Amino acid sequence: MANHSATHPAHVQHHFVDSDQQFESAKMGMWVFLVNEILFFGGLFTAYIVFRAWYPDLFTQAAQELNKLWGGVNTIVLIGSSLTVAMAIRSAQKNQKRGLELNLLFTIILACVFLVIKYFEYEHKLHLGIAPGSFWNPTPEILAELSHPKANIFFSIYYVMTGIHGLHVLVGIGLMIWLYIRARKGHFSSEYYTPVEITGLYWHLVDLIWIFLFPLLYLIE
Amino acid sequence: MEAVKTSEKTTLQVKRFKPSENPTTNFFTEERGLKAWLTTVDHKKIGLMYLGAVAFFFALAGFLAIALRTELWTPAKTFIEADTYNKLFTLHGAMMVFFVLVPSIPAALGNFILPMQLGAKDVAFPRLNLASFYIYLIGAVFTFIALFMGGFDTGWTFYTPYSSDGDSATVIWVTLGVFILGFSSILTSTNFMTTIHKLRAPGITWDKLPLNIWALYATSIIQILATPVLAITILLLSLENIMDIGIFDPAKGGDPVLYQHFFWFYSHPAVYIMIVPGFGIISEVITTFSKKTIFGYWAIALSSLAIAFIGFLVWGHHMFTSGQSPVATTIFSFLTFLVGIPTGIKIFNWVATLYKGSIDMKTPMLYVFIFLFLFSIGGFTGIMLGALSVNIHLHDTYYVVAHFHYVMMGGTLMALLAGLHYWWPKMTGKMYNETLGKVAATLIFIGFNMTFLPQFVMGAQGMPRRYYNYIDQFTPFHQTSTVGSYVLGVAFLIILYYLVKSLMSDEKAPANPWESRGLEWQSTSPPDLHNFDHTPVVINKPYDYHRPMEEFQLGLAVEHNGHGEAHDVDVKETEQENS
Amino acid sequence: MGRLFDFMLPENMSPLTADYTDGLFHFINEASTIVLVGITIALIYFAIRYRRKSSDDKTPVITHNNKLEITWSVIPLFITLIIFSWGYKGWLNLKAVPDDAYEIHVTGFKWNWAVSYENGAQTLNEIHVPQGTPVKLVMKSRDVLHSFFVPDYRVKQDVLPNRYTYVWFQAEEVGESQVFCTEYCGTSHSNMLAKVIVHEPDDFKNWLEMNGGAGGSGDPVEAGKELVNLNGCQACHSVDGTPGIGPSFKGIWGKEESLADGSTVTVDENYVRESILNPGAKIVAGHDNVMTPYEGILSDEDITNIIEYLKTIE
Known part of the structure; x- marks a missing residue:
């Protein structure tokens, strides 16, 4: 059986007929994976819906403790990072190595900004004793505002949802760093930019989930 | 050399490639050694490693079953304590479901056969495939850690609050194990879906897909949609144990019925994850051994998809007595009956396929017959359990235990055995002893019915499941059942004996011992490292037994870089038209 | 009444709740038996009648038959719809508690x-x-x-x-x-x-x-004994020294127990009280933490009575 030869480009794995087939496959694989992710978060959203239906007062009351301003800033930060990822893909398609590197770098920075803001939000809450589950131990002042007996459940849901989302952001940063290193080495071109494209898909989903989380958790009136 | 039209658009130059009976190399001889196996990205080796792991867990969980049945010989203590018994049945259930039934057909046989039936060299993402095998092993390691920490006695369903208010450390380990295991399923099905869509050989249009592929396709859809929900459920349960987040545990403000909804949203479709791949094998084997085209190709293919779809809407039928809302109960019961229809259609189509066939009762075919009988009983008793008022009486009794063993063991496992015997010569290049094969199959049939028929009776009489002690009136049923389980045990030992013996013999299996028309049989036994030494081209439907064998052995005439040279573009067009 | 599957069900002692269920149970069993026998006969007959005679047997090309497909989809559909309605009716009956219950x-x-x-x-x-x-x-x-x-x-x-x-x-x-x-x-x-x-x-x-009015006044020992019986304590704690899920009550009063964490405790009023209200606090070695807390279930007076009773089990 004939194996790789000069006309079979190096980036095409042996079991694919050509570059297009490999690209199409990778893209489809990522879409299927994203369907997975949506259902994974879907379970959490279901838990959210169920508890909100049971305790509507709890949700309006507890949401007041979340910082709308910083939540909003984070939303803008993430939308910005989606833009830079899209621009990174565009650069790759146009063979602009420098543009690709810069845009990946911007994305990484924005993702880090998101996590830093998230860190300060968490820090502030934990300081007030607003912690998940058995660590729930709010200060008397907070307790006066949060009179609902099931207040801890709202924050359990809040921490689980934002925590898992945060983990996804962290994974995204890891992937972007890997892409950045490969981009520096010149692995990508208009011929082959599959990893950039499918990581971009992943990143858009991570943003999209935040765009749902933000109003559902922060903006309850 | 001859020119054959593969579609209205493209004309390909093809020629016949008859598989060699004495190949000089195969995937065993290339890439040898332990390291090569552990780091392989070859779907065949990964499939075989899965097969080994599944067999190991099956033996372990089967051994537990024998221990459980032995304990039930007398109404009170026979030889183990109640706590031990509870841990053993939990482990038996969890292992059989998560480590054996879910990965058995797709990950073990499917991994080996799927790319070959598509004429592909491998699955779309070979490295991911290897990763999913290791993720499966890591999940198993977590479960064993829980075991060594003292075991867990929650039942494989992990119902809250029982699973969240006791000794939580072991439950955390095992639930994390199941969580990790889920990713293995997800990656495998992502791989399969992509492979089926993008890596089909020239000429394999959707109406030429083998029914095994349709079944694996339906299974992948279910896995992709259901497994993440299990993952999040199990994760929340672990968090409940780690830090009392209060979603599912009523003592902390949560709701146990919500847990059951979450759990069965995965675990009911999981039943179809386990059985639908079995349907695929039955279609392959029944056509081969009756040398006849399948009756109702589209009925069988589409009913798999129908089952996949409706299967998502019936989870609440596990909860008729749980205290869920009456409206939900009504809807779930109604939909449950709808899922019975496509299943019935399949059985009737298979039986009709036999009509005027040329039936050769070889071991795999014997298992298909056993499957059709046992699975029918499983189906009918499923109808019984779907009926609301009857379900109230039968829920959580041995009737349910017998029902799901008829479906899972009488269905999935019989299909797995049919497939294992059918593809054994292809996978290993060796032939097992036909006489012993039939003896074992007969013993399995006898032992199985002896084990589980009495359970229907005592279940309907009121014997609840998961009981360590029982009241005296059930003794004769339990004892018959226990003897039956020993017969089953002996039968499986016979299978182990002759399969291992065949591996050690020097006798080689022919490339196509059953004269099947399946594409996977048009390679050498065992196959070459890249499955085929040509690019296969398919012009007939998969079960066209009236067409001569030569027409199933075609490949691209002009090969360049391993692919069709000048027709590269044309071939691609065909594929786009296909997909 | 001599239905084929009568042997499967226990005696019907509450016809108002059981009749629907039993009728449907028999119907499904009998209908299933007919179809199963049909399938089995077909399988055996085909296997014998059409057994392979030579390796080049020719088989007819029968790809599908829409009439047949529709027949065996629609008839089962109707039967299952009957079963659904029947089961639903029976279930409504189970849910509808008579007003005078x-x-x-x-x-x-x-x-x-x-x-x-x-x-x-x-x-x-x-x-x-x-x-x-x-x-x-x-x-x-x-x-x-x-x-x-x-x-x-x-x-x-x-x-x-x-x-x-x-x-x-x-x-x-x-x-x-x-x-x-x-x-x-x-x-x-x-x-x-x-x-x-x-x-x-x-x-x-x-x-x-x-x-009526059990567990009221009278001798504290008797009251304690009744509470122990009513609360099912004996399911785990024997009174005759038999080992069980929890420590036996026999001779437990004043006993020096070694705990799972290695320390020891004397069984006195405070230990018994704590073990009733918060059983997980001090677990006797060799036993698991499985007991349900009785906080809010047993009053202080109840616990005092139980203690008096425990003192008498020697």
């Missing part, structure tokens, strides 16, 4: 059923009911999920810690019927049994009056 409260806990009646009478693992009267059980769990199942009445209902659930039945004959717990609940799940005891209506009234 006699109410009894049942509490499930590991691993007993506590029963209380309108006049304060209490029993453990015995549900006394009047014959020929609809009875409604209002049920709740004190710890994990349980499920209340009486095969003779064809009724079953999960018992939950965070809401009330109910079943109803009408026992037509004087006698006893077995109750099982059918939701797995731990070590002694299979010993969580009870009996429904059916009295003639007048006998039931007498029984109820004789047992």
Whole structure:
């Protein structure tokens, strides 16, 4: 059986007929994976819906403790990072190595900004004793505002949802760093930019989930 | 050399490639050694490693079953304590479901056969495939850690609050194990879906897909949609144990019925994850051994998809007595009956396929017959359990235990055995002893019915499941059942004996011992490292037994870089038209 | 009445709840048997009639037959719809408690059923009911999920810690019927049994009056003994020294117990009190932390009485 030869480009794995087939496959694989992710978060959203239906007062009351301003800033930060990822893909398609590197770098920075803001939000809450589950131990002042007996459940849901989302952001940063290193080495071109494209898909989903989380958790009136 | 039209658009130059009976190399001889196996990205080796792991867990969980049945010989203590018994049945259930039934057909046989039936060299993402095998092993390691920490006695369903208010450390380990295991399923099905869509050989249009592929396709859809929900459920349960987040545990403000909804949203479709791949094998084997085209190709293919779809809407039928809302109960019961229809259609189509066939009762075919009988009983008793008022009486009794063993063991496992015997010569290049094969199959049939028929009776009489002690009136049923389980045990030992013996013999299996028309049989036994030494081209439907064998052995005439040279573009067009 | 599958079901002791279920059970079984026999005969007949004669047998090309497909889709569909409606009707009947039903409260806990009646009478693992009267059980769990199942009445209902659930039945004959717990609940799940005891209506009234207001005044030792019985303590703690899930009560008073964490404790008033209200605090070596806390269930007076009783078990 004939194996790789000069006309079979190096980036095409042996079991694919050509570059297009490999690209199409990778893209489809990522879409299927994203369907997975949506259902994974879907379970959490279901838990959210169920508890909100049971305790509507709890949700309006507890949401007041979340910082709308910083939540909003984070939303803008993430939308910005989606833009830079899209621009990174565009650069790759146009063979602009420098543009690709810069845009990946911007994305990484924005993702880090998101996590830093998230860190300060968490820090502030934990300081007030607003912690998940058995660590729930709010200060008397907070307790006066949060009179609902099931207040801890709202924050359990809040921490689980934002925590898992945060983990996804962290994974995204890891992937972007890997892409950045490969981009520096010149692995990508208009011929082959599959990893950039499918990581971009992943990143858009991570943003999209935040765009749902933000109003559902922060903006309850 | 001859020119054959593969579609209205493209004309390909093809020629016949008859598989060699004495190949000089195969995937065993290339890439040898332990390291090569552990780091392989070859779907065949990964499939075989899965097969080994599944067999190991099956033996372990089967051994537990024998221990459980032995304990039930007398109404009170026979030889183990109640706590031990509870841990053993939990482990038996969890292992059989998560480590054996879910990965058995797709990950073990499917991994080996799927790319070959598509004429592909491998699955779309070979490295991911290897990763999913290791993720499966890591999940198993977590479960064993829980075991060594003292075991867990929650039942494989992990119902809250029982699973969240006791000794939580072991439950955390095992639930994390199941969580990790889920990713293995997800990656495998992502791989399969992509492979089926993008890596089909020239000429394999959707109406030429083998029914095994349709079944694996339906299974992948279910896995992709259901497994993440299990993952999040199990994760929340672990968090409940780690830090009392209060979603599912009523003592902390949560709701146990919500847990059951979450759990069965995965675990009911999981039943179809386990059985639908079995349907695929039955279609392959029944056509081969009756040398006849399948009756109702589209009925069988589409009913798999129908089952996949409706299967998502019936989870609440596990909860008729749980205290869920009456409206939900009504809807779930109604939909449950709808899922019975496509299943019935399949059985009737298979039986009709036999009509005027040329039936050769070889071991795999014997298992298909056993499957059709046992699975029918499983189906009918499923109808019984779907009926609301009857379900109230039968829920959580041995009737349910017998029902799901008829479906899972009488269905999935019989299909797995049919497939294992059918593809054994292809996978290993060796032939097992036909006489012993039939003896074992007969013993399995006898032992199985002896084990589980009495359970229907005592279940309907009121014997609840998961009981360590029982009241005296059930003794004769339990004892018959226990003897039956020993017969089953002996039968499986016979299978182990002759399969291992065949591996050690020097006798080689022919490339196509059953004269099947399946594409996977048009390679050498065992196959070459890249499955085929040509690019296969398919012009007939998969079960066209009236067409001569030569027409199933075609490949691209002009090969360049391993692919069709000048027709590269044309071939691609065909594929786009296909997909 | 001599149906083919009569042997499978226990005697029907509550026709008002069981008749629908039994009728449907027999119908499905008989219909299934007919189809199963049909399939089996077809399989065996085809296997013999069309067995392979030579390796180049030619088989006809029969790809599909739409009429057949429709037949075997639509007929089963109709049959299953009948089954659905039948089962649904029976289920509505199980849910529709008669207005005049006699109410009894049942509490499930590991691993007993506590029963209380309108006049304060209490029993453990015995549900006394009047014959020929609809009875409604209002049920709740004190710890994990349980499920209340009486095969003779064809009724079953999960018992939950965070809401009330109910079943109803009408026992037509004087006698006893077995109750099982059918939701797995731990070590002694299979010993969580009870009996429904059916009295003639007048006998039931007498029984109820004789047992009214149990656990009240009188000797603290007697009161303590009754509390121990009613709360099912003996399911785990024997009074004759037999080893069980929990330490035996025999000779426990004043005993030096070694604990799971290596320390020791003397069994005195405070230890007993703590172990009743918060059992997990100090676990005796060799036992697991499985007991349900009785905080809010037993009053201080109850605990004092139990302590007095424990002192007497030597």
